[in-house]
Amino acid sequence: MSAEDNPTAVPVGAVLEASKAMLLKQLYAIFTQPVNGLGPVFANMEEHLNFQIGLEKEGVMFAAGPMWTDDGESWEGDGLVIVRATSREAAIAIAExxxxxxxxARAFRVRPWLINEGTVTVKLDYSSQTFSMA
Structure with a gap:
């Protein structure tokens, strides 16, 4: 949806100005959903996961995973992939x-996502050489 389609939309510049003291890290969200049921999704799962792991090793992947139904009880095949890219077009090329x-097996759409707030907590135990994330 463009700003012309939504009269309550605010120009990006105004948002950037209002949050100029924050992180302002531009990432891209790839929303992905099944096209023809879960059969084709499961048929391509191994190759898909290997591709995702490759993106992770390259440093392109920020985060990814399945999206449960609203009640948290099942999965209809939807997923979310957050990538580091230089532009929306570059993020689309990654998704393709x-x-x-x-x-x-799945269709996708890409939206820019600006990280301003949040935290990541990592606990590293030297003695057991283990870590956990909170």
């Missing part, structure tokens, strides 16, 4: 390389 999308 995903075997899940290449096979037509």
């Amino acid at each position: 390389r995903d075997p899940m999308h290449k096979a037509g």
Whole structure:
């Protein structure tokens, strides 16, 4: 939806100005959903996960995973992938390389996402050489 389609939309510049003291880290959210049921999704799952792990190792992947139904009780095949990219077009190119999308098992849309607030807590135990995230 563009600003012309939504009379309550605020120009990006105004948001950037209002949050100029914050992180202002631009990432891209890839929303992905099944096109023709879960059969094709499961048929492409191994290649898809290997692709995702590759993005992670390259430093492109910020986070990814399945999205449960609103009640948290099941999965209808939807997923969310957050990537580091130089532009929306570059993020689209990343999504197009995903075997899940290449096979037509899922469709996707890409939206810019600006990180301003939040925290990540990592606990590292030297003695056991283990870590956990809160």
